[in-house]
Amino acid sequence: MQYLDFEQPIADLEKKIEELENLSSVSDGVLNKEIAGLKKKADSLRENIFTNLTRWQRVQMARHPDRPYTLDYIELITTDFVELHGDRFHADDKAIVGGFARIDGDPVMIIGHQKGRDTASRKYRNFGMANPEGYRKAYRLMKLAEKFNVPIITLLDTPGAYPGLEAEERGQAEAIARNLKMMAMLKVPFVTVVIGEGASGGAIGIGMGNEVYMLENTWYSVISPESCSSILWKTWDYKEQAASVLKLTAKDLEELKVIDGVIPEPLGGAHRDPKATALALKKQLQESIKRLKKLKPEKLIDQRIQKYSSIGAYKKG
Amino acid sequence: MSWFKRKDENIQTAQKKEMPEGVWVKVPTTGETIHKRELEDNLYVDPLSGYHFRVGIKQYFEIIFDKGKHKKLGEDILSADPLEFTDRKKYSDRIIDTQKKSGLTDAASVGVGKMNGLDIVVGCMDFGFIGGSMGSVVGERFGIAIDYALEHKIPLILISQTGGARMQESVLSLMQMAKTSAKLARLDEAGIPYISYLTDPSTGGVTASFAMLGDINIAEPGALIGFAGPRVIRQTIGRDLPEGFQTAEYLLEHGFLDFIVPRTEMKEKLTQFLKIILHKK
Numbered sequence: 001m002q003y004l005d006f007e008q009p010i011a012d013l014e015k016k017i018e019e020l021e022n023l024s025s026v027s028d029g030v031l032n033k034e035i036a037g038l039k040k041k042a043d044s045l046r047e048n049i050f051t052n053l054t055r056w057q058r059v060q061m062a063r064h065p066d067r068p069y070t071l072d073y074i075e076l077i078t079t080d081f082v083e084l085h086g087d088r089f090h091a092d093d094k095a096i097v098g099g100f101a102r103i104d105g106d107p108v109m110i111i112g113h114q115k116g117r118d119t120a121s122r123k124y125r126n127f128g129m130a131n132p133e134g135y136r137k138a139y140r141l142m143k144l145a146e147k148f149n150v151p152i153i154t155l156l157d158t159p160g161a162y163p164g165l166e167a168e169e170r171g172q173a174e175a176i177a178r179n180l181k182m183m184a185m186l187k188v189p190f191v192t193v194v195i196g197e198g199a200s201g202g203a204i205g206i207g208m209g210n211e212v213y214m215l216e217n218t219w220y221s222v223i224s225p226e227s228c229s230s231i232l233w234k235t236w237d238y239k240e241q242a243a244s245v246l247k248l249t250a251k252d253l254e255e256l257k258v259i260d261g262v263i264p265e266p267l268g269g270a271h272r273d274p275k276a277t278a279l280a281l282k283k284q285l286q287e288s289i290k291r292l293k294k295l296k297p298e299k300l301i302d303q304r305i306q307k308y309s310s311i312g313a314y315k316k317g
Numbered sequence: 318m319s320w321f322k323r324k325d326e327n328i329q330t331a332q333k334k335e336m337p338e339g340v341w342v343k344v345p346t347t348g349e350t351i352h353k354r355e356l357e358d359n360l361y362v363d364p365l366s367g368y369h370f371r372v373g374i375k376q377y378f379e380i381i382f383d384k385g386k387h388k389k390l391g392e393d394i395l396s397a398d399p400l401e402f403t404d405r406k407k408y409s410d411r412i413i414d415t416q417k418k419s420g421l422t423d424a425a426s427v428g429v430g431k432m433n434g435l436d437i438v439v440g441c442m443d444f445g446f447i448g449g450s451m452g453s454v455v456g457e458r459f460g461i462a463i464d465y466a467l468e469h470k471i472p473l474i475l476i477s478q479t480g481g482a483r484m485q486e487s488v489l490s491l492m493q494m495a496k497t498s499a500k501l502a503r504l505d506e507a508g509i510p511y512i513s514y515l516t517d518p519s520t521g522g523v524t525a526s527f528a529m530l531g532d533i534n535i536a537e538p539g540a541l542i543g544f545a546g547p548r549v550i551r552q553t554i555g556r557d558l559p560e561g562f563q564t565a566e567y568l569l570e571h572g573f574l575d576f577i578v579p580r581t582e583m584k585e586k587l588t589q590f591l592k593i594i595l596h597k598k
Contacts, residue, residue, distance in 0.1 A: 161525075163545030163553050168563060171573050173544035177529035180498035181505070200482070200491060201525040201544070208495050222482045222491040222522065232404035232484065246487045247400050256399070258488050305503060308495040309460060312453035313399030313486070317422075 004060050010049065010268075013042045050267050053217075055252075056243040059225055061217035062196050066271035068278070069128075070097055070112030070155045073195065076278035077285070078103055078110060084141055086133075090170060093134030095126045095158070096206065098141045100150065103286060109145030111138050111206060112155030112195070129162035130202060132175035138206045139179050142186060151189040151289045154206045159224065161202030176205035183208035184305055189292030191285055193263065194218045194250070195270075210304050211288045212258070214250035215277065216265040220258075221248035258311060260288075344368050360580045369537050369580055371517060373419075373443040374426045377476055381439055381584055387430030390438075390465060391458040392422055399453065400487055408485040411447065419445045423454040424479070427462040433588040435597070438466045441476040444518070449479035451523050452486040456493030459527065463500040472510040472591055477528040480546075481521015494526035501530050510594055512587060515542050515565070515574075533575040533590070536565035537583075542573075 003011040017038050024031040053061065061067075074081050078101035085092040098111030113130065116122035138154075145152045161172055183190070183206075192209030198220030214220060223231075225243035230236050247253075250262040263280050266273040295303060340353040344363045351363055360380055361370040379385040402408040416422060424446035428439050440462040442449045459475060466473035482490035504511055513531030515524070517540035525544055528534070536542060543550075543563040551558055561567050568574045578586045592598070 161544065163549045165550060165554055165558065165562070168543050168545065168550065169571055171529075171571070173524035173542075174529040174573055176525040176544070177494075177498065177527070180495055180526055181502045181530055184495075184499035184502040185506070201494065201522050204491055204495055205525070208499075220491075221487050223484055223487075228484055238404075242404075245400065245402050245404065246484075248487060253488055256489065258492060305499040308492060308499045311489065311492040311496060312456050313397050313489055314394050314453045314457055315397040316393050317395040 002065050004057070004064065006049065006053075006057055006060075007268075010042060010045055013038060013045060017042065046267055050269070054240070054244070055219075055247070055249050056225065056240040058217050058249045059197075059219050059243050061269050062219050064217075064269055064271055065117070067196055068270055068274040069117075069157060070110075070114050070195065072274060073112075073155060073278055073281060074101060074110055076275060077282040078108070079105075081110075084144075085137070087136035087140060089136055090133045091131075093126075093130050093137055094124055095128050095130040095162070096134035096138055098138060100145075103282060106289075107148075107150045108153055108285075108289070109141055109150050110153045110155070111141055113158040113203075113206075115157060115196070126162060128158045128197070129160055130158065130205075131162050131164070131167045132170040132172050135161075135172075135175035135179050135205050139175075139182055142179075142183065142190075146186050146188050149188060151191070151292070152186065152209075153285055153289075154190075154192045154209065156192065156194045156198045156203045156207050156220070157196030158199055158202045159197050160199040161205060173201075176201050179205050180208060184308070185301055186304070187297035187300060189289050189295070189300060190304070191288045191292070193281060193284070194220050194259075195281075197224075199224055208304065208308065210292050210300060210307065211260045213261050213263050213284055213288075214253060214259050215263050215270060215281070216250055217269050218250055219243075219248040220250075220253055221246045256313075342370075362580050367538060367579065369517065369539060371444060371478070372580075373445050373478070374421065374441045377441045378426075378428050378430075378439065380580065381432055381437075381474070381587075382428060382430035383432065383434070387428035387439075390427040390429060391461040392426065394423075394454050394457050394461070396423060396452065396454050398485075399489060400485070402485040402487075404485075411485070415446055419443070421446045423458070424449045424451065424483075425455040425458050427458050427465075429465065432584060432591075435588060435591055435595070436469070436471040437474060437591075438462050438469075438471060439474045439476065442478040442523070444478045444480070447483060447485075448481075449477075449523075450481060450483035450490070451479060451493050452483035452490045453493065455483075456490075456496050459497050460500050463497070463504050466509055466511070467500075467504050467507055470507070470509060472512065472595070473504065474512045474514060474587065475527055475531075476514045476516060477519040477523050478516045479519055479521070479523040481523055491522065494522045497527040498530060501527055505532075510591060512590075514583070514587075516540050518542070520544065520546055529573070532594075534573065536568065536574050536577050538565060538577050538579055540565040542568050 115128035228242040229238040
């Protein structure tokens with residue numbers, strides 16, 4: 001288990017408990033009382049730390065290296081996953097994965113950004129930053145799902161669309177724009193969940209669901225706190241402040257009515273209990289799909305266009 | 318058309334800008350100087366080099382609409398600072414200061430009028446207002462423009478000039494990409510023409526939404542067009558960018574623009590194009 005800086009007091013306590021437990025097994029349980037006391041202390045410390053996270057700490061949680069990624073959730077909540085590859089124009093983007101699968105027997109199309117877990121796989125997945133071919137692969141898979149009347153699930157987890165030379169050359173902007181317009185008109189139920197980082201156009205480029213949810217410790221914004229700091233304060237040092245003013249947490253977006261709800265995570269984050277997190281995610285997906293399946297194709301499109309058309313805050317002067 | 322009544326206070330007509338005599342402007346690319354009046358008469362394009370000086374909403378509306386006559390839509394939609402955003406300065410103060418300084422109400426305006434006799438709706442952005450950034454107001458105003466085109470079955474032109482989505486409205490700005498694109502999907506379905514005209518610069522969330530979704534996408538010569546800005550790309554890839562990278566000419570070469578048209582020929586070319594697809598003589 002890897003610990004974030006603000007988790008250090010918990011890490012220290014957990015280490016001490018482990019040491020005592022090792023001693024205890026040798027000394028026949030005389031330390032049991034002390035261990036129980038420490039465990040209680042650790043529980044209340046966890047409770048205290050994780051229920052009062054700052055926005056920047058939520059961002060850190062969303063980026064936790066042990067956090068479950070798209071393929072982990074696919075493994076945990078679906079069966080019969082048939083991964084499909086390629087955009088039929090240029091390449092197969094490893095930063096976006098997708099394919100048909102079943103959830104409790106029901107067919108779904110599931111697509112998401114994919115990050116890597118070690119140096120090699122992070123590089124292979126381009127840190128979850130898709131190129132145009134990733135968005136075009138998603139386009140193709142969504143249209144396939146529509147053709148076969150299969151509901152679509154997208155899981156967002158990206159630090160942004162890749163800002164590279166070739167990405168520009170192959171039309172990063174066009175690829176995202178075309179997805180937005182296509183997603184508006186999809187005739188099948190479409191649910192989006194932010195499972196980690198929801199950074200800007202790279203996230204919404206596959207994220208225009210009829211319903212949108214965020215896991216508790218995730219963020220979704222037009223820009224990362226670091227880039228926001230560098231543009232508005234001309235230095236990277238104000239990332240915590242930037243995270244705060246960007247109001248980018250699940251709770252913030254629920255209050256802004258941009259998302260339909262927050263999916264709770266186990267205390268300490270999704271990575272502390274991936275199975276429990278996956279179960280909560282699955283429950284929400286099934287509930288949403290069941291509700292959306294009652295709508296006729298034209299109604300699904302109406303609802304989606306209406307949903308996004310009504311987002312914005314302005315006054316009439 | 319009956320709504321072309323001058324008593325309407327929204328009506329604006331082209332007014333010859335008062336230019337002090339003997340004012341010379343330097344052309345950045347050549348170092349040559351040009352008289353301001355001559356520049357103005359040539360729609361702020363250097364006649365010698367073809368360099369396009371940046372102009373804003375006021376000038377584009379004067380250029381496109383016959384005699385500059387148009388009716389504005391959605392000017393009463395104004396920023397509400399939904400996040401109570403503060404960086405080195407309060408966002409609400411930044412809006413008020415920019416409004417005073419620029420004479421604009423936000424980074425985009427919508428006008429309805431005639432272009433060589435054709436009824437059209439034009440939405441135009443202005444880099445002079447917080448970098449031409451798209452927040453809730455720009456999204457809503459362009460939404461109104463799309464709805465108007467749909468309702469009246471008349472062509473839509475959106476002119477981009479922007480650094481992208483407005484940071485100070487965070488996720489609400491991001492969602493304007495979805496909003497404008499979703500509305501454009503309906504316009505497309507109804508068979509109504511939409512022309513995207515990209516000017517210098519057009520980057521970020523605007524390019525990654527409505528600006529790349531025209532039936533035709535066209536641009537001014539030399540305009541910077543891209544998703545990520547050149548500085549960010551340079552930092553990411555750790556090497557210099559090729560000459561002419563992300564210019565309109567570069568995008569044309571890579572297949573993302575239908576054509577490039579100088580500002581001085583834009584109105585005639587758009588009219589010519591629209592008349593063909595609208596089956597008009």
